Amino acid sequence: MTMKTKLYHHLQSTTTKNPQWNTLLREAANKSLFTKALSLYLHMLRSGAFPNAFTFPFAIKSCAALSLPITGKQLHCHVVKSGCLLEPFVQTSLISMYGKCSLIDNARQVFDENPQSRKLTVCYNSLLSGYALKSRVKDVVVLFCEMRGLGVEINGVTMLGLVQPCGIPGNLGLGMCVHGFCVKFGLDMDSSVGNCLLTMYVKSGEIDCGRKLFNEMPRKGLITWNAMINGYAQNGLANNVLELYKEMESKGVCPDPLTLVGVLSSCAHLGALSVGKEVERKMEGCGFSSNPFLNNALINMYARCGNLEKARDIFDGMPVKSVVSWTAIIGGYGMHGQGEVAVQLFDEMIRGGIRPDGTAFVSVLSACSHAGLTNKGVDYFGVMERKYGLRPSAEHYSCMVDLLGRAGRLNEARELIESMQARADGALWGALLGACKIHRNVDLIAGTRQVEVLGIAAKKKSAWPSTDEM
Structure with missing residues (x-):
């Protein structure tokens, strides 16, 4: 017994x-x-x-x-x-x-x-999972070593707890050691462990390692395909997403909403409208038409592909609109030069009780910049932190520098950069320098070089316009 x-x-x-x-x-x-x-x-x-x-x-x-x-x-x-x-x-x-x-x-x-806990794998596994959820990597490793030292059996569930915190930036080396351990003891054949290792690699940006593991996995379930597809999508490799999706379909694997969100995101990035339409038909056939995440992705795809009318139809047909839905349609109008409509939608969202997040502000600030709505953009930037408690990121500052630069308000743009708590990166100064070039403000660009550019010009000499070009 x-x-x-x-x-x-x-x-x-x-x-x-x-x-x-x-x-x-x-x-x-x-x-x-x-x-x-x-x-x-x-x-x-x-x-x-x-x-x-x-x-x-x-x-x-x-x-x-x-x-x-x-x-x-x-x-x-x-x-x-x-x-x-x-x-x-x-x-x-x-x-x-x-x-x-x-x-x-x-x-x-x-x-x-x-x-008795120190004799039972299930107790160790439960504690390992708890440490992993809190990202206490050192405690995870110490506990695992204790298991090994006491001769407690290691299984696939143990490895899941060990691999999970390895996806945190800076822990890839540990993750690769864990992968080696899994291979040595045959635990990499466990599909759950393989999927977790695959997710670790793509989250760490090691796409080639992730794809090699993906290719070697003997059994690929939907979770495996989703991990690789969304790994490509998150790392900006849109062409790879569409190629892998076609391969997935050829293998007879049915997608779920998570799969299709990644594919639609890549269609938006590439402007692949025909593939996006195929995905929409797939949604209807699979009964996913009411999925809010997919509808948000559809709005974004159609908007980026230039079909604002279709994007608006989907948006208007959604019974419940989240801040993501509003951000997608606002960004769509903004990128196609219809800033006035984008601003109207943003204000309508606020009146409807939807609290904007940082991404929503990026969309509306960009829309204001492209439409020349300088004062409106300045107002939005002001209420971000004052009213909504959102500290502006480098992306928000970049939108504002572009907004002020297009309007010729170069001194304000420079003062804004210099008021940042964090050190401004090359992209921000590059935006200001580009505006200076357009408005032929030699004095301002010369001063900027003395303050900031000298430290980064060695790496990006070609990015900076010369005084002669002014």
Whole structure:
């Protein structure tokens, strides 16, 4: 009889007199009806039935899914009172719940209080996942080394916890070591581990490594295709996205909304209107037409491809419009020189109670710049931080320098750059220098060179107009 079978029979022997409660709890939790599961647990207590080691994992899982740490702590008390704390399934659920509720120190305490934890892979895996969620890379590595030192079995779930924080910038070296470990022990054949490694590479910008791994994976599910397609999209490789999407279709793999969002983004980038239309037909055929993320991507695609009428039709037909929807249509009108319409839409969004984010302000500032609405743009820039608490980024400053530069307000543009808390990059000074060239302001550009340009001109000499060119 295996250890797992013995454990099952032991738990069965402690079943309550009302096993139907456990069945109902399990069904609710497995169907992601977590609120219902907790309600059932309360009804169970009120009925006089007593929870056992089969009851708690489903109730605790529901607390974790709903991020209810206080309720989770109350359940922890019930566990202690019922004498179920040493049951591996219960203990693992508690560690996982505390980790998902960002109470990682509580998770560690539960782990440390039971000596059996250091013999069980499931307990280590739960704690590893908790550390990974908090991006505590050092703790993840130390815990993994402890597992290895004690001879605790390593499995695919262990590696998922170890790979996850390796996608954080600066941790690629560690991730490659983990990949090597997976290959050595044959864990890279686990599709979940392979997908996680693939995501790590594309997030780190190592597209070639990601594609090599993708090609070597014996079984490619939809998650695998999505990881590679969206990896290409996020790294600006739009042509690769469309090529891979065609390959995916030829293999008979059906896309989901996540796939199509990445494809539409690439269509927008390339101006591939015909492919975008094919994707729209695919949406209709698959029943994805009401998906708000796809509709936002469609608006952006049609707008960037110059079909503002179609983009507006989709926008107007959306029953609920998020700030992303508004930003897409505002940006579309702005990039095609219809700044007045873009501004009207932005103001309408504000009146409708939609709070603008940084991307929305980039779109409207760019629209103002291209339409010559200088004062309107200055007003928007002013309310960003004052009214909405949004600190302007380099992209916002770049829009403003372009806005003021086009209007010939060069001194204001220079003062704006010099008022930045962070050091302005070459792109900002380049925008100002370009405006100086257009308006033939030799004195201002000469002064700018003395202050900033000398430090970066060596790398970008060709970008700076000479005095003779002025």
